[in-house]
Amino acid sequence: MFNKVILIGRLTKDIELRYTPNGVAVAKFTLAVDRRQIKDREKEADFIDIVVWQKQAEVCANHLGKGRLVAVEGRLQIRSYDDSQGIRRKASEVVAENVRFLDRPKESGSGSGSAGYGDGQGHGSEINFNEDDIPF
Numbered sequence: 001m002f003n004k005v006i007l008i009g010r011l012t013k014d015i016e017l018r019y020t021p022n023g024v025a026v027a028k029f030t031l032a033v034d035r036r037q038i039k040d041r042e043k044e045a046d047f048i049d050i051v052v053w054q055k056q057a058e059v060c061a062n063h064l065g066k067g068r069l070v071a072v073e074g075r076l077q078i079r080s081y082d083d084s085q086g087i088r089r090k091a092s093e094v095v096a097e098n099v100r101f102l103d104r105p106k107e108s109g110s111g112s113g114s115a116g117y118g119d120g121q122g123h124g125s126e127i128n129f130n131e132d133d134i135p136f
Contacts, residue, residue: 003075005094009033011068017061027057049093060099073098
């Protein structure tokens with residue numbers, strides 16, 4: 001059996017970083033992933049919840065913000081929970097094993113909401129990947 005998901009998309013809002021009672025970092029964000037466009041149809045996207053754990057969660061929270069382009073590699077997880085009214089619900093999310101930054105933060109002062117990310121000079125760290133890593 002095999003459960004692997006690879007997504008490329010943009011963050012819909014800034015990352016939410018929390019810590020478990022044991023001090024383990026967990027970050028959550030939603031990724032907007034474009035669907036394949038069909039001729040004469042409006043562009044559509046899926047909004048997929050992503051969960052990142054430990055050190056990678058802290059790195060993502062410190063360097064990513066709304067609108068940033070990322071590649072996420074992980075596994076699909078379906079879980080059940082009881083909501084505040086006691087109704088049983090299901091949630092689907094991707095548990096990220098690897099998050100790659102595919103763009104650089106926009107320049108400070110551009111009004112994009114990305115100010116404060118990266119090295120303070122409008123540049124992120126260099127991302128090294130080869131073409132074999134890209135799934136298309």
